[in-house]
Amino acid sequence: MGILSGNPKEEPLHYGEVFSTWSYLLTAKGAIAGYQTLLNHAGDHDLKKILDEIIQLCKQEEKQIEELLKENGVALPPSPPDRPEACLDDIPTGARVQDMEIAATLSMDVAAGLVACSQIIGQSIREDVAMMFGQIHVQKAQLGAKILRMNKEKGWLVPPPLHQHKKQDC
Numbered sequence: 001m002g003i004l005s006g007n008p009k010e011e012p013l014h015y016g017e018v019f020s021t022w023s024y025l026l027t028a029k030g031a032i033a034g035y036q037t038l039l040n041h042a043g044d045h046d047l048k049k050i051l052d053e054i055i056q057l058c059k060q061e062e063k064q065i066e067e068l069l070k071e072n073g074v075a076l077p078p079s080p081p082d083r084p085e086a087c088l089d090d091i092p093t094g095a096r097v098q099d100m101e102i103a104a105t106l107s108m109d110v111a112a113g114l115v116a117c118s119q120i121i122g123q124s125i126r127e128d129v130a131m132m133f134g135q136i137h138v139q140k141a142q143l144g145a146k147i148l149r150m151n152k153e154k155g156w157l158v159p160p161p162l163h164q165h166k167k168q169d170c
Contacts, residue, residue: 008128013072017129020120025065026077027116032058036083038105041097042086046150054106054143063138068129100156103147110144146156 013021028093039051066076088096097105112126117137151157 008126009071011126013074013129014125016123017120017126018069018072018074020116020123021065021069021129022077024116024120025062025069028061028065029056029077029079032062033080033083038097040083040086040088041091041100042102044099044154046154047099048103048104050143050147050150051102053146057139057143064132064136068132073109099154103108103151103154103156104158106147107144107151110140110147114144125150 018104035051035055035058039048039055042051069076114137117133117140119136120133121130124133148157
């Protein structure tokens with residue numbers, strides 16, 4: 001048997017795993033509050049459903065990561081308070097975040113989350129940590145596909161210039 005073999009839960013986390021999981025948790029906690037605020041601004045029914053799904057996914061991630069950090073004696077980052085529900089009509093039109101902007105933010109956040117998960121997987125030496133973030137990665141990828149589909153269906157996707165290479169007749 002080599003070093004750090006056996007039950008992963010009995011192995012210590014290395015500093016990179018602690019920092020990355022703690023930072024990921026801090027970001028997820030902030031994202032929950034942010035998505036709750038965006039939910040107040042959303043008007044589209046499908047967008048609201050996806051926001052609800054993202055909030056639940058973040059809360060699930062939060063519980064998993066908190067459990068891991070607590071088991072390893074790591075102090076948890078602070079949690080912002082839950083945001084109250086507001087009526088969309090009470091938000092002045094000029095102050096509202098538009099549905100298309102919310103959808104773009106979600107796409108960007110999911111992409112950044114995928115990169116963060118991949119980084120944690122790559123630096124982990126504890127298999128349970130790598131597996132947990134592998135599962136989170138898969139859930140985020142599935143969510144990203146839903147958001148992409150919604151953006152296309154709603155006409156909210158703003159593609160970059162499309163490259164159409166055509167051979168010129170000589």
